[in-house]
Amino acid sequence: MIELVRRLTDAFGVSGYEDQIRSVIRAEVEGLADEMRVDALGNLAVLRRGTGGGQKVMLAAHMDQIGLMVSHVDDRGYLWFTSIGYLYALACWGGQVRFADGTVGTVGLDGRVNPTKALPALRDMYVDVGATGRAEVKQKVGDVAVFSLPFVAQGDAWFASNMDDRIGCAVLVQLLRELRGQEITHDLYVVFTAQEEVGPRGAVVSAYAIDPDLAIAVDVTDTGDTPHASPPMEVHMGRGVAIKVQDSGMISHAGLNRRLMATADSAGVPYQLEVLQGGTTDAYSIQVSRQGIPTTALSLPSRYIHAPSQIVDRRDVEAAVALLRAFVSQPTCI
């Protein structure tokens, strides 16, 4: 699975511009499903038909990561930008970004801003592609870039700039791999969604199109295990997959969560319960689609979400795959 995670985290994809990661994922799931569809917003929906008598189950993980879009190229070739999704200004300064064509740049700060006096703002930052004049710069207004550190596996800890949510995508690809050759009753819609970080948007239309009987989003969540973590949170890296009770966008379907916990208990999968106070996932959009859909989320505990170096624990990732596999292997899910 490490190599899968490496491939997914290496691929370029920012909200609204997921072409590259989508084609990487498409290649990964080729042969693992009966049908694949890309919709108007760029969601990649993969259908694995069941034997019948089961439910329409939707699993969603988002392909896009946060990033930036060039809004002005100045006379000297510095690239001023606007954010795509939520960027912490503090985490941008001095970081390295990569454009879709592979060009890299460093995020600099306007010299008039004194970072010791006040927190710098994104509008005071620019990307420096190392040019010595405007003529050398090929980037233009509208070009997009992401923070992009290479994937590193270090003991049980996996590092990348975009664990949010390439790790969720990896979980779903791995699930499809492990289900190969196995018969399940349910029609499984595995959706690699687009534009979560600016909405969620992709999930809105995907849920409408599929109209599932139940849905589980797979995304990262915060942890409470860092120094003076605020607000306090019970979720810790390494203690298993997190079952989301609620976050700032939605309250999970209690019945679905009970089924997940019972499944985890009988399959011996370690899990923890999650209440997230700042943030939400595709589940927020899916839950209120059409007449409403029983929805919850399974989360990968992750430190430093929306910062350039995000960490998840291999054991939590494996637990997520194991729980999902046990869950969808049941004749009924809800």
Add this chain to the structure above:
Amino acid sequence: MTELSDLLERLSNEFGPSGQERKVRTLIRDEISPHVDRVEVDALGNLLAYKQGTGPEPRLRVMLSAHMDEVGFMVTRIEKGGHLRLRLVGSIDKRVLLAKRVLIGEAQIPGVICSPPPHLQSAEQRVKVLDADTLAIDVGASSEKEAGAKVKVGDYGVLASRYVTLSADPRWPTVRGKAFDDRAGCSALISILGRSYPVDLIAAFTVQEEVGLRGARVAAYRAAPEAAFALEGTICDDTPAPEDEDRTAVTRMGDGPALTLMDRSVVSHPGMTRLLEAAAEAQGIKIQYKAPGLGSTDSGAIHLTRAGVPASVIGIPCRYIHSPASILNLDDLANTARLVAAALELISQQDLVRQG
């Protein structure tokens, strides 16, 4: 078909704040009815016009939207002394409100937003921006009763302003008026309906865009288009600015229709952006790109309806947007209509496919 500037003048002068677009809708309906197959008004007041295409089946269903509503205010209280309290409808910079002439209600009762005389203001008071809650409107009444005979709580009002031609020079034709956002888009859309296209068109003149893209959401659900273009009057902040300032304006007047790559509500479908670029190239229309990350439009609501709609936004640069006196260049307006018409001639299913 009525000339574009004449359309803009009549639409700009008309009264139509978010939630009370009736007069604008009537004007538009009269204008377009001879040129479309069918017209509907839905539960929220959107005006939907259907025009069958001339191409062979299966024909693409394309929605073009422009919103009829303008920002304004609503009367919330009538005070004992006869002056009115207000609440803003849509987003208006509070700094533009003091001392403005207003028109209230169906009867268009004239009044003014009260302003303190400078003689009585301290230095601090002069630079403080007053909250909408502390503003009042004077309709020239001496008592609550007298004011109540002219206006009611719940009456809508707009900033009063008449359309004016600033320059008739064909090299730089400029006009001034209120509500160019989005009567400019409405004018362009009306003129586009003047002829036929290969594709099936749904022209949605929407309501309540300024208070949350509300009309567009239901209009798109009803019409279920396969692609959508929103025509907007958009931010133009090219002036005043020092000549040598190293800054990209949101849009520049005279630089043509502005394509949105990304605003706060939508990331435009890249295939549609490429289509618009190809149409511009083919027609020799100069285009610009709106600075990303600003504003929201009907496409923000439309693209998320049902199973999703490929959507894009074309903006007509309007200086001093959301104020009683916007300025636009009539060539930008005409070229926006031309660009969209050209795109409608070229658009095919291929443009709507996503790469990857």
